[in-house]
Every structure is written in C-alpha cells, then in structure tokens.
Amino acid sequence: MARTVTRTRRTRPSADQTRERILAAALDLFSDRGFDGASTREIAQRAEVTQPLLNYHFSSKDDLWRAAVDGLFAALTRAMTDRTAGLRGVDELTAARLLVREFIAFSAEMPQLHRIITQECKVDGPRMDWLVERHVRPMYDGITALFSALTEQGHLPAIPPAHLYYILTGAAPTMFVLGPECRRLSGLDPTSDEVVDAHADAVCMFLFGH
Amino acid sequence: MARTVTRTRRTRPSADQTRERILAAALDLFSDRGFDGASTREIAQRAEVTQPLLNYHFSSKDDLWRAAVDGLFAALTRAMTDRTAGLRGVDELTAARLLVREFIAFSAEMPQLHRIITQECKVDGPRMDWLVERHVRPMYDGITALFSALTEQGHLPAIPPAHLYYILTGAAPTMFVLGPECRRLSGLDPTSDEVVDAHADAVCMFLFGH
DNA sequence: GCAGGACCTTATCGATCGATCAGACTTCTG
DNA sequence: CAGAAGTCTGATCGATCGATAAGGTCCTGC
Numbered sequence: 001m002a003r004t005v006t007r008t009r010r011t012r013p014s015a016d017q018t019r020e021r022i023l024a025a026a027l028d029l030f031s032d033r034g035f036d037g038a039s040t041r042e043i044a045q046r047a048e049v050t051q052p053l054l055n056y057h058f059s060s061k062d063d064l065w066r067a068a069v070d071g072l073f074a075a076l077t078r079a080m081t082d083r084t085a086g087l088r089g090v091d092e093l094t095a096a097r098l099l100v101r102e103f104i105a106f107s108a109e110m111p112q113l114h115r116i117i118t119q120e121c122k123v124d125g126p127r128m129d130w131l132v133e134r135h136v137r138p139m140y141d142g143i144t145a146l147f148s149a150l151t152e153q154g155h156l157p158a159i160p161p162a163h164l165y166y167i168l169t170g171a172a173p174t175m176f177v178l179g180p181e182c183r184r185l186s187g188l189d190p191t192s193d194e195v196v197d198a199h200a201d202a203v204c205m206f207l208f209g210h
Numbered sequence: 211m212a213r214t215v216t217r218t219r220r221t222r223p224s225a226d227q228t229r230e231r232i233l234a235a236a237l238d239l240f241s242d243r244g245f246d247g248a249s250t251r252e253i254a255q256r257a258e259v260t261q262p263l264l265n266y267h268f269s270s271k272d273d274l275w276r277a278a279v280d281g282l283f284a285a286l287t288r289a290m291t292d293r294t295a296g297l298r299g300v301d302e303l304t305a306a307r308l309l310v311r312e313f314i315a316f317s318a319e320m321p322q323l324h325r326i327i328t329q330e331c332k333v334d335g336p337r338m339d340w341l342v343e344r345h346v347r348p349m350y351d352g353i354t355a356l357f358s359a360l361t362e363q364g365h366l367p368a369i370p371p372a373h374l375y376y377i378l379t380g381a382a383p384t385m386f387v388l389g390p391e392c393r394r395l396s397g398l399d400p401t402s403d404e405v406v407d408a409h410a411d412a413v414c415m416f417l418f419g420h
Numbered sequence: 421g422c423a424g425g426a427c428c429t430t431a432t433c434g435a436t437c438g439a440t441c442a443g444a445c446t447t448c449t450g
Numbered sequence: 451c452a453g454a455a456g457t458c459t460g461a462t463c464g465a466t467c468g469a470t471a472a473g474g475t476c477c478t479g480c
Contacts, residue, residue, distance in 0.1 A: 174380030
C-alpha cells in the first residue's frame with residue numbers, strides 16, 4: 001500500500017497533504033450532493049488534482065467516502081471528549097448543558113456530519129450498515145446514556161431516550177444543515193457565532209426547562 | 211400537451227393512472243436517493259412502465275421532479291388546512307398543540323417531504339430556488355406566524371421565530387426521516403401509531419413545557 | 421370504416437460516470 | 451551515478467445516464 005509506506009517513511013511531504021486536500025474536497029461534495037451526485041472528477045477539481053489520482057490514494061470511490069466519513073466522526077469524537085475532559089467537578093446538569101452546547105457548536109461548524117447521516121440512513125443501502133454500526137451507534141449510545149441519567153435524576157421529563165435522541169439530533173443541527181435555506185428565509189447567518197449561540201440557548205431552554 | 215388533453219377528454223382511463231404511478235415511484239426514489247441518485251430507468255421500473263414513457267408524460271427528469279414535489283406539498287397543505295378547519299372555537303394553545311401533532315403525523319406518513327428539503331436546500335443548486343420560493347417559504351411563514359402569536363401570548367419563551375422553526379422542523383420529523391436507522395438503533399418502529407403518538411407527546415412536552 | 425390522435429414500446433443516441441493502464445517526473449537509496 | 455520506489459498525469463475503457471426517434475396499437479369521431 002502506497003499509503004502506509006508513505007506514512008511510515010515520509011519520503012515526500014506532498015503525498016499526505018494531497019491526501020488531506022482530497023479528503024476535504026470529498027467530504028464537502030459528498031455531503032452537499034450525496035454519494036451518487038458527487039462525481040470523482042469534481043472532487044478532483046476542487047482538490048486541484050487530476051481524477052485518476054483519487055484511485056491512486058484510495059482504492060475506489062466507496063473507499064474515499066469511508067475515509068472522509070471516518071475523519072468527520074473522528075473530529076466529533078475529539079471535540080466531545082475534549083469537552084468532557086474539561087468538566088471534572090461540574091454538577092451533572094451543568095455538564096449536560098455544556099455538552100449539548102458543544103454538540104450544537106460542532107454541528108454548526110461541521111454540518112456535513114448530519115447531511116451524510118440523512119443521506120445514507122433513510123433507506124437500507126450499501127453504506128448504511130457500515131455508517132450505523134461504525135459511527136452512528138456509538139453516538140446514539142453516548143447521547144441516550146446521558147439523557148437516561150438526566151431523566152433518572154429528574155432533570156428531564158420521563159420521555160424514552162430514543163425520542164429524546166431524535167429530538168436533539170433534529171433540533172440541534174437542522175438550522176445549520178439547511179444553512180443556505182435559513183439565510184434566505186430568515187436573513188440570519190447560521191455561520192455567525194451570535195446565531196449559533198442563540199440557537200444553543202433556544203435548544204437548551206426547551207430541553208432543560210423554560 | 212398530452213397531459214391536459216388527456217385530463218379534459220379522458221379518452222383512456224389508463225393515462226392518468228399511469229401518470230400517478232410514475233409520480234408515486236418518482237417521489238419515493240427521489241426522496242430516497244436524491245435527484246442525481248434516482249435514475250429514470252429505476253423510477254420507470256418501480257412504476258412498471260418503460261423508461262421513455264417518463265419523457266412522454268413529463269418533458270424532462272427535472273419536470274418530473276417538480277411535479278412529484280408539487281403533489282407532496284399539496285398533500286401537506288391539504289392536511290394542515292383540513293386540521294385548521296376543525297379547530298373553530300378551540301383556544302389558541304390547544305389549537306397550536308393539535309396543529310403541531312398534525313404536522314408530526316404528516317411527517318411520519320410522508321417523510322419524503324423533509325428528505326427532499328434537506329437534499330436540495332443545503333447548497334444553492336438548480337432546484338433550491340424553485341423549492342424554497344414555491345413551497346418552503348409558505349411553510350416557513352405559516353409556522354413562524356403561529357409561533358409568533360404563541361410567543362406574544364406568553365405560551366412560548368421569547369425566542370426568535372426562525373430558531374423555533376428550525377427546532378420544530380428538526381425535532382418533529384427526524385425520527386421518521388431516518389426510519390430505518392431508528393428501527394435499527396432503538397428497536398422502535400417509527401411507522402407504528404404508538405411510536406408516532408409517543409413522539410408527538412414528546413415534542414409537545416418539549417415545546418410547550420414539561 | 422377509416423383517418424387521426426393518444427398512449428406506449430423498442431432501439432439507440434451522445435454525454436458522463438468510475439476505473440484502469442502505461443508512462444513521465446521526482447525523490448530517495450545503494 | 452544508477453536503479454528503485456513513490457507520486458502524478460493523459461488516454462481510454464465499458465457501463466450507465468437522460469433524452470430522442472421511429473413505429474405500433476388501440477380508441478374516438480366523422
């Protein structure tokens with residue numbers, strides 16, 4: 001594998017940079033247009049490389065998609081674990097509010113995550129099984145565990161955690177997933193810090209009481 | 211136009227039925243796989259016709275997509291106006307709860323609506339302008355008007371209506387949009403009446419207070 | 421009863437898709 | 451310095467895409 005040899009020997013710095021440029025371009029186009037709608041030629045054009053180079057760094061379009069999605073969920077995991085690490089000694093309710101805010105901030109910065117989930121998980125397809133078992137289920141388990149603990153302590157109403165999960169993962173990112181539509185309909189800029197903070201305020205107010 | 215002539219003269223009953231079968235198949239496949247991912251041959255196969263027949267009844271794939279989306283939003287409009295008509299004399303908060311429940315019930319029965327919005331409205335594309343101005347904006351105006359009235363009367367916290375809109379249109383349908391994923395993750399069947407009712411209970415509790 | 425329109429099919433077009441191959445260029449190694 | 455390995459490109463493959471042309475069948479109206 002050229003990839004592993006390059007990574008271990010690091011003979012040229014350009015290969016890894018090129019790989020990262022391809023992954024970033026692929027993530028944007030896959031999340032925007034879907035797996036079928038994103039052509040490898042357009043991904044290559046955005047990454048400023050030629051199209052056959054994608055098949056040099058990745059064995060197939062499917063492999064490129066998986067690598068891009070892996071990077072995306074790795075960023076989510078890193079953001080949430082970093083945030084959790086800074087919450088030692090904080091009471092559980094405050095910690096939960098801050099974790100929800102972190103999830104919303106990440107969803108605003110990387111709406112590609114939710115775009116890809118909604119593209120692949122609505123119908124059983126060749127990529128749904130991989131995506132759910134590898135990435136979505138850990139996210140589901142973490143969020144529902146948090147909500148179950150909060151419900152037991154009386155901080156949330158007695159709603160089954162599955163419903164809470166889909167309320168949160170719907171209410172939190174939709175404004176950012178539909179960014180261009182939101183800008184056009186409401187005039188708000190969903191990439192601005194003020195709007196992101198206001199949305200986090202709103203979701204937390206509904207979740208944890210008025 | 212063959213379409214109008216058929217409808218006015220009604221020479222053969224099969225033409226309109228075929229048209230409806232094509233529209234239903236197109237709606238399912240467009241919402242599942244996106245505009246690019248849904249091939250006209252697969253739509254034709256699901257409608258049990260040959261592929262060139264789509265270009266006989268519709269001038270292009272784009273025209274077929276627009277016709278299918280028109281029918282989808284017409285069904286939403288019909289459901290909501292019918293529900294509103296049955297609410298004379300009901301106080302505003304109860305009416306709002308019932309309208310939200312109707313919106314959730316429709317989203318559960320026809321998740322294609324939200325799937326198509328999220329496919330087309332995340333990036334400016336050839337179909338987003340048409341979809342937003344023709345269908346999404348009226349929905350946005352109706353929902354935000356309802357929320358603004360509720361906020362003025364103190365039934366909702368003072369949150370800008372745009373945020374309320376994206377919280378509702380995210381929290382309400384996501385469980386049904388991601389139906390196969392939900393079934394796999396939680397074991398719940400998002401097409402069953404019990405789960406739909408439970409989700410409506412949860413969203414209303416989330417929105418209108420614990 | 422036949423002329424014409426409505427409805428549908430088979431065959432096929434050019435364009436674009438993902439993927440592959442041979443070779444060129446660069447950099448490291450012996 | 452010569453060869454090997456890593457990185458990238460131009461050319462091109464077969465498959466599939468949306469769309470069209472041409473023809474056939476059946477019903478309707480004169």
